[in-house]
Amino acid sequence: MTGRVLATAAALALTMAACSAGNGDVSADATSGAGTGEVSGGAITLDASEFAFSPTCVQAGGGQSLKVTVTNGGSALHNLSVESLGIDEDVQAGESITVELTLPDSSAVPFVCKYHVANGMQGAFLTG
Numbered sequence: 001m002t003g004r005v006l007a008t009a010a011a012l013a014l015t016m017a018a019c020s021a022g023n024g025d026v027s028a029d030a031t032s033g034a035g036t037g038e039v040s041g042g043a044i045t046l047d048a049s050e051f052a053f054s055p056t057c058v059q060a061g062g063g064q065s066l067k068v069t070v071t072n073g074g075s076a077l078h079n080l081s082v083e084s085l086g087i088d089e090d091v092q093a094g095e096s097i098t099v100e101l102t103l104p105d106s107s108a109v110p111f112v113c114k115y116h117v118a119n120g121m122q123g124a125f126l127t128g
């Protein structure tokens with residue numbers, strides 16, 4: 001009985017975005033290992049496609065300044081929006097953008113593609 005409940009919960013977690021960042025509560029999903037990227041040299045590249053960011057979660061440090069490059073390898077117009085930091089940048093198919101941001105000392109920062117958030121195209125910068 002308990003085993004079946006656990007198996008169902010695990011299956012549900014795998015079908016959801018690896019880093020669903022609603023309310024800044026991302027820790028549970030971030031541990032799935034399905035697409036957590038490490039910041040290297042203060043920079044990270046996110047590959048955007050239909051309809052996901054890869055990596056989905058970015059492990060960074062609290063208060064860290066970060067150079068974020070988004071490369072659109074898909075065929076649709078994508079976007080990087082970080083509402084809490086006032087970022088809203090479109091990325092044309094086949095092109096890339098770079099934005100600089102500073103993360104808060106603690107708490108996760110969700111990011112989305114504003115065009116495809118309904119498709120689950122979202123992730124988060126993790127500061128923990």
Ligand SMILES: [Cu+2]
Nearest residue numbers: 078079113116
């Ligand atoms: Cu998109």
